[in-house]
Amino acid sequence: MLFSAVLIAASVRLAAAATAQVFEPPSKGPLVQTANYTTPSSYLLYLSNSTLNDKTVVKGKVFNRIMHVWLENTDFATAAWTPIFESLAEQGILLTNYNSVTHPSEPNYLAQTGGDFWGAHDDNMYHIPSNISCVVDLLEDKGISWATYQENMPTDSYYGYDYTATNYIQEGAAPYTYYMRKHNPLMIYDAVSQDPERVKRIRTFNDFANDVVNGTLPQWSFVTPNMVNDAHDTTIDFAASFLEYWLLPLLTDPRVNGEDTLILLTFDETETYTEQNTVYAVALGTAVPVSKRGTTDDTLYTHYSSLSTVQNNWDLKSLGRQDTNASVSNVFSFVAEKTGYKNTHIPASEVPYFNLTAVAPGPLNSLAFVPFAAPNLKAKGAGSGGVFTRPGLNEHLTPASLPAPVNLTALDTTTPWQMSPETVSGKNIIPCANAACA
Numbered sequence: 001m002l003f004s005a006v007l008i009a010a011s012v013r014l015a016a017a018a019t020a021q022v023f024e025p026p027s028k029g030p031l032v033q034t035a036n037y038t039t040p041s042s043y044l045l046y047l048s049n050s051t052l053n054d055k056t057v058v059k060g061k062v063f064n065r066i067m068h069v070w071l072e073n074t075d076f077a078t079a080a081w082t083p084i085f086e087s088l089a090e091q092g093i094l095l096t097n098y099n100s101v102t103h104p105s106e107p108n109y110l111a112q113t114g115g116d117f118w119g120a121h122d123d124n125m126y127h128i129p130s131n132i133s134c135v136v137d138l139l140e141d142k143g144i145s146w147a148t149y150q151e152n153m154p155t156d157s158y159y160g161y162d163y164t165a166t167n168y169i170q171e172g173a174a175p176y177t178y179y180m181r182k183h184n185p186l187m188i189y190d191a192v193s194q195d196p197e198r199v200k201r202i203r204t205f206n207d208f209a210n211d212v213v214n215g216t217l218p219q220w221s222f223v224t225p226n227m228v229n230d231a232h233d234t235t236i237d238f239a240a241s242f243l244e245y246w247l248l249p250l251l252t253d254p255r256v257n258g259e260d261t262l263i264l265l266t267f268d269e270t271e272t273y274t275e276q277n278t279v280y281a282v283a284l285g286t287a288v289p290v291s292k293r294g295t296t297d298d299t300l301y302t303h304y305s306s307l308s309t310v311q312n313n314w315d316l317k318s319l320g321r322q323d324t325n326a327s328v329s330n331v332f333s334f335v336a337e338k339t340g341y342k343n344t345h346i347p348a349s350e351v352p353y354f355n356l357t358a359v360a361p362g363p364l365n366s367l368a369f370v371p372f373a374a375p376n377l378k379a380k381g382a383g384s385g386g387v388f389t390r391p392g393l394n395e396h397l398t399p400a401s402l403p404a405p406v407n408l409t410a411l412d413t414t415t416p417w418q419m420s421p422e423t424v425s426g427k428n429i430i431p432c433a434n435a436a437c438a
Contacts, residue, residue, distance in 0.1 A: 021228055023241035024169040026151075030246040031212055031253075036168040037205035038154050051214040052201070054145035058219065060313040062335045063262040063287035068112070068306060069223045069247065070183070071239050071267045072105065072232035079267065079280035084240040088265065088282050090294045091251070093334060098281035098301040100269040101328075102356040105232075108268045109185035112303040113222070115321030118372070119362015123182040125161045126364050130190040131392035132372055135220075135307060136198065137191065138316040138388055145218035147201040148186050149208040151226040152178035156207065157199040159187065169228065178226035183268075185222070191390060212255050220310065231267075251284065261285040264306060270355070277354035289334060297333050300346050302354065304329040308382040312341050317388040318381025320374075328352065331382050341382055361405040368405040373397050 026036035057064055071079075079085045080094070100108050106126070107117030114134045120126060128134075139146045154163045163179040186192045186202055193199050201218075203211075211217045224230065225246070231239035247265070250256040257263065266281035281301070304322045308329040311318055318324050330336075330343040361368040374395045377387050389395065 021169050021234055021238065023229075023234075023238050023245075025245045026168055026229075030249055031209040033206040033209050035166075037151060037209075038165075051207075051210050052145070052147060052216040052218060054216045054218050056143065056145070058142055058144045058314065060219075060260070061315070061339050062260070062313050063285070064260040065217070065219045065221075065258070066262045066264065066310060066313075067221045067223060067256070067285075069225075069263065069265045070109075070230070071225065071265070072183075072227075072230040073269060073271045074231055074236055074239075074267045074280065075270045075272050075275070076278045076280050078236050078271070082236050082240055084243055085236075085280060085282075088243075088284065089296075092263075092282045092284035092288050092294075093292050093332075094296045095266075095281040095283065095299075095301055095332070096278075096296050097298045098266060098279060098305070099303075099354045100267070100277040100279050101302050101304065101322075101354050102360075103269055103273055103277070105268050106182040106188075108303055109183060110188060111322065112306055113185040114189065115304060115307055115319040115323040115375075117362070117364070119360045119365030119368065119370075121359050121365060121367075123180075125181060126188055127193070128189045128191075128364075129372060130194060131390045131394075132189065132191065133319055133375075133388050133390045133393075134186065134189045134191060135310070135319075136186060136189070137390060138311065138319065139220050139314075141385075141388060142314055142316055144220055144314060146220040147203050147207075147211070147218045148184065148222040148224070149203050149205055150179065150184050150224050151205045151229065153184065153202075153204050154179070156203050157193075158202075159193060176228075178228065180227060183224045183227075183230070212250075212253070215255060217256060257285050260287045262287040273355060275355060276351075277356075283332060283334070292334055299330050299333050299343060300328075300351060301330055301332070302328045305332065309335050312336065312339055312382035314383070315385065316381075316383040317385035318379060318383060320376045320379040320381075320387035324376065324379035324381045324387075329382070365405075370402045370405045371397065373399045373402055 027034035101111045102108060102117055104123055106123045107120040110117045110120060136146060152163065152165055161181050162177050164175045164177045167173040167176040181187055225242060227233045228238060229242035263284040265284060267279040270277050270279055307323040309332045312331045313335060323329050326344040327346055331341050336343050359365060359367050361370050363370060363372045374393055374397055375387055377395060379387055
């Protein structure tokens, strides 16, 4: 029943993609501001929008800047066999065993920025309390600048669930919902979205152009194209055209891909839910050694690995969650080789099943609710620091002391899965009861 629902959901997405929009550049170039990046009513405002003022560079062990670019819902082979992605692989290191951690989209975005997805199994409008830490805390703790750039978000700091704008692709067509909050992970953390200074760093693509031109692109950034350019509502060929328009010019622009820059291009999850959740990921940029460009790396990585790699590079504290679970948070090998970090080899027979299509207990799961717990304060991450905690956190509320999940009526203990590293029973999963979970 579950797999039937999964396949139906996948078929709906494929059918939507097949109704076919044809790629149209939203601007004359990736660094040219345009109303199409926001909405006409705010365009004039953003022509004169203030830039960031990030002048200090905190030196990393291997890279001084990392930019994450995420696309959507594509199997590894589909992307890897597409010409532009083949070309990009020749310019960097293709990570052939890089895995998403669950389905659908939003939990993966949470995992990448917070080290957990807290039982989320849909794309609802969540918010995570301000006493829960995320990657921003680790970066600011070391003075490392950061921002996220969201295409078609109408204004900086926009908190809404979605935004429908003028259809810039098909003249005269109905307005289109290009922006979705579920792909804007830092907005989901109250520690960011409810902080008047931090929330200003949740920015638009016009701001990206502005920050690049003014030389204030931060050291850590997360880039989300809109719902057509990221392949969510379209196809891999559509996304490829977007990359030709947006990413390729930036790879030759030293204001973006300057000295010791790492650009990680990947996807949030696979399209096919019945196979392992391995997605295309390629490490690009000047930080990638010339001798390794055009090579592959079959080390087991997940979205948690981008967290641990950042921690290892800048010697940051950890979040004490999956970022400290050595079996799923290996540091990118070309970084680990330079820093002396020892990755964990997982035999193929022991690799976790990342293609989760069931419901894991957690505070973002009404079907199997448990409160937010403190992270494992004794955990060791890829940096040398301890575990970062935010004010107001009850450090005594550990996973072991949590009550049994509310509404937990049945357990599927046959589905292998890993939750937080301190979780005693990592197989407490109940099957998803409706197609929305897929």
